[in-house]
Amino acid sequence: MYALKRVVLYARYSTDQQSPASIETQLDLGKEFVLRQGWHLADTFVDAGVSGLSFETRPGLQAALARSNIGAYDVFLCLTLDRLSRDLEHSARILKILQFHDVELWTVHGAAAVSTMELGLRAVLSQKVLEQVRYRTREGLKTVAKHGRVPGGICYGYRVRREFDDSGKPVRGLRSIDIEEAATIVWIYEQYANGMSPVRIAEELNAGGVPGPRGRLWQGTAIRGHRNRGSGILNNQTYIGLIVFNRLAYRKNPATERRVSRENAGRAPCCPGGAIAQDR
16 A cells, blocks of 8 residues: 655745735645645645745745655645746756655646656746746836836826827826926925035925925935935936936845846936926
8 A cells, every 4th residue: 555645735926926815726726636636735835925036035945845854745746836936946956855855846737746857848938938027028118218208106296197098098107297396306406506415405395394205204315315326306317308217137146045236227318398407
């Protein structure tokens, strides 16, 4: 008689693509699969709101792999391979760890043990999909900006302008100058040009009851910002007629798994009438 296989069920969702409810769905489908196979569910592990491109920073995955070290289960089960990882290197590493401890990797979708070849092929495809999504996102930002629309959020000094195309769909990224906020921006530029510090400017605005960005109190940092990153009232190139998009490129350091930002700005002229302080 064959020994009953012990199963660890793993589920994961990413905050940018799934909802917490997807965890419940993954677990429900996994439990149903274990029942159909006549196996024993030994434990479940979850990583909520964690990217599939990470490895060391996934506590659920690390705990599950640690259990394989002591022979706690025979099968590592997840819904699909992209729930395990979206990184080619990490996928191969996980499978090697499991195979070293004589643990089989299964997916509910595949309904079979995953081979090294299948894992490699699916991991490559998954990584390719991510690269395509990133490319389409970047090109979409460029297209929006080249047509004089804002590819991101509306900054201080502007308000959303609502228009519709011929089919009745809203046109995204349109804006108009907010007259009151624009006057505040011009005043800030004038005071700074006259030698007033950003901290002092913020104090004057707060004393005068002028609402800051998002209705908050003014801070010196909101005015000064960061020159290289184009942030803050004084360094925001939007006010001189440029739309800045894709300002920072983020890459994950493979050694630390921490995102590192690099300057990577694209620029396009804004729509007519979009400059607030062109001559300041």
